[in-house]
Amino acid sequence: MLTLYDVPLGSRLLLGTARYPSPAVLAEAVKASATEVVTVSLRRESAGERAGQGFWSIVRELGVRVLPNTAGCHSVKEAVTTAHMAREVFGGTWLKLEVIGDGDTLQPDVFALVEAARVLCAEGFDVFPYTTEDPTVAERLCAAGCRVLMPWGSPIGSGRGLNNLFGLKALRARFPEVPLVIDAGIGVPSHAAQALELGFDAVLINTAISQAADPARMARAFAQAVVAGWEAHQAGPMEPREMAVPSTPIVGTALLR
């Protein structure tokens, strides 16, 4: 079973809540996905004190664990302030930490990320850092106190799947004990299945579901893919070979002309 910060979870699929056609469609997708964790962005929705109350209460009523995130933050200070706000609004200590380095590509600023993670871990947050596949950064995040890492598959919203397979595999091999959740870039269920097949512990999906023509149905597809990928990983996939290997012996079969 997947355990994130000592919380056991029945599903290896985490959902983002942004850019759904409506909160009602979001609720359907969450139900269809059987996810137990949704992430919600505070920053854009909170222009004033408690201004996003309507949407937040919808998210709370989904009946799943909320992982507030710091999407859109560009500095340590912003991320820390947003984290404090998240704790006030949603209670709890979970926090998905995003510190964006480039507004265009939404690439994480790993330097600020490590610093913000250090501050927030020390304050008692359970930090889920959105990072790259860089193993040195991962090392620093763990040293800062993170016990879960969220490496990207490819840039946010790109739907390109796992861009750097070699790097991601190396990260998995290097941190066998740390739960690794692929965050960002997953476009279709086969990408999610691939991530789980490679031994990643879970995937977080937003755009691929929220922007699908039928989000609930796509959520169900992802739920199935995640189960398939994890089962395949546990079952021990065969090693690919260069040559064809007949599955039935040739010796002794009748020769047909």
Place this chain on the structure above:
Amino acid sequence: MRATVIGAGVAGLACALELAERGASVEVLERSAQLGAGSCSWFAGGMLAPWCERVHAPPLIVALGDEGFAWWSEKYPAIVRRGTLVLAHARDGAELSQFARRTEHYEWLDAAGIAALEPDLAGRFERGLYFKGEAHIDPRAALAALAERLGSLGGTIRFATEADSAAAQDGRRVIDCTGLAARSVLTDLRGVKGEMLHVRAPDLTLTRPVRVLHPRTPVYVVPREAGHYMIGATMIESDQASGITARAMLELLGAAYALHPAFGEGEILEIGTGVRPAFPDNLPRLVQRGGTLYVNGLFRHGFLAAPALARRAAAFVLEGREAPEVMR
């Protein structure tokens, strides 16, 4: 039949007019001191674009919106029916393909086709979608036209008048069109903040609404009178219309500037924010509660859906005819 409509936004005025045209004696109570003030209708884009809206709304919005063309043409003859142009910059080409896959009633345009429709956009975009049948109106002029028409039918609007919508108003039928203010009764209403700008860019001529797709900050530009454009609109889960953020303004202006650099020389005439009332499915509803009929949840489809909702509200109030598609 005597009816009181509460709220003089587009939903309230459309309902009042439908009732008055069917012979009811109608008065409209409006909290603010003048037409449009305090109403999110004042800040609307005024696009009658049901087929474009299909990209993120269910077919009901198309059906309701489709009824609006004839209604507005009759009530507001200044309606402009020149279609909608949907564009994306080359790097966002995937957005355009996805938009096309989810919608109908458009034709693909190449660079020459775009230039033929809007000469000032010549050489700026390679591909676009043209929704020929769509239209746009100036929401402020349209509200005034509805109010005037209502007056000519004997209806009255009392400004600066608070109304307790729950109280039975001495035998009058009450239709509450107060948007987010009805939240104490319609508890699943929420606000979706929108921010917009009015810019005068006299060097630029656009004759129809232009939507520029972008994965994070899609914008639309709607022409008003000569050289004057409305640029909108953000969608933020928030109940408070408190001012525009610098980021939102930057994004709106950046997108407009990328559409055409002439916006860079434009003069900012107005910055506006409003809060759209929305139910969880972002679809409008008629809700009968106590003696009051609530017409609410028009979200970003106020001018688009108000005529169809007003008709159904009037039919329900005057004839008891139910409209199951909006009375869920």
